[in-house]
Amino acid sequence: MPLTDVESAGDVVLRRAPRLLPTLARGVLNGTGKRPRPDAVLPATRLVLPAARIDPARVAAYARLCGFPPTGPLPVSYPHLLGFPLAVRLMGSRAFPLPLAGLVHTIHLHPLAARPLGFPRALAHGMWTFARCAAEAVPPGAAPVRLTAAFRAPVLLPATVTYTRRDAPDGTGSTFQLRGGPAAGHPEGRVHLYGTVTYGTATR
Structure with missing residues (x-):
């Protein structure tokens, strides 16, 4: 070596x-x-x-x-x-x-670090949020898969969020999203993250 x-x-x-x-x-x-x-x-x-x-x-x-x-x-x-x-x-x-x-960044650890950047509270780390959704979205043993996600809004801590998944009728994959509770301008809950899972395709 x-x-x-x-x-x-x-x-x-x-x-x-x-x-x-x-x-x-x-x-x-x-x-x-x-x-x-x-x-x-x-x-x-x-x-x-x-x-x-x-x-x-x-x-x-x-x-x-x-x-x-x-x-x-x-x-x-x-x-x-x-x-x-x-x-x-x-x-x-x-x-x-x-x-x-x-x-x-300390914005994930303490609200005092988040406030100077315009956030009232600390934020959940985006990659943990993504990984937690991936754990629910990808069935055990499903390989290979292609997993994509898009971040829409940070999750302020503490928070209550709702995860939903919709499977494709032909069994080729699913879509998922993470929403917060109802808020002003978002009666159905603000979308924090959404993504897709496609089976039989290697993740790149």
Whole structure:
């Protein structure tokens, strides 16, 4: 195994996953002073981790937290955790044209951190909300599947939300959504997230 990362034709082959906290700190430093530009071009670099390791204990903890079955196939949303450190390294580099923000934020922890950004209370993390819906939307053992989701509004904490799913008559998949309770302008509840599940198609 090489002792350093290997770069070739725009690809950087990593010998191990980046350490998250130092990578986040470097991203904050590199992002200081950056301003988004409409003509910004994303770097062509691609990070590759050939020997990505899956820790069974971490998978089990993730499954419990998000409502997936304790045994069976890898939770459909878990690959996001494997790719997240690589995404942070890409977005935290000097070549990335946008500032690094919103990945790890105290707005999910305390209302005092959320208020300066216009939120009266702390927010549920979007990827947990997505994973919790995915645990309900994808039947155990259904593989392969293609899962898509769109975020419409944050979930303020504490909150009571309603999850609904509608299966396609031909059995090819389903649609789902997460709604809040009735509110001004949203008598049926505000849509926080909606998505689709299609069976027999590999997730990309």
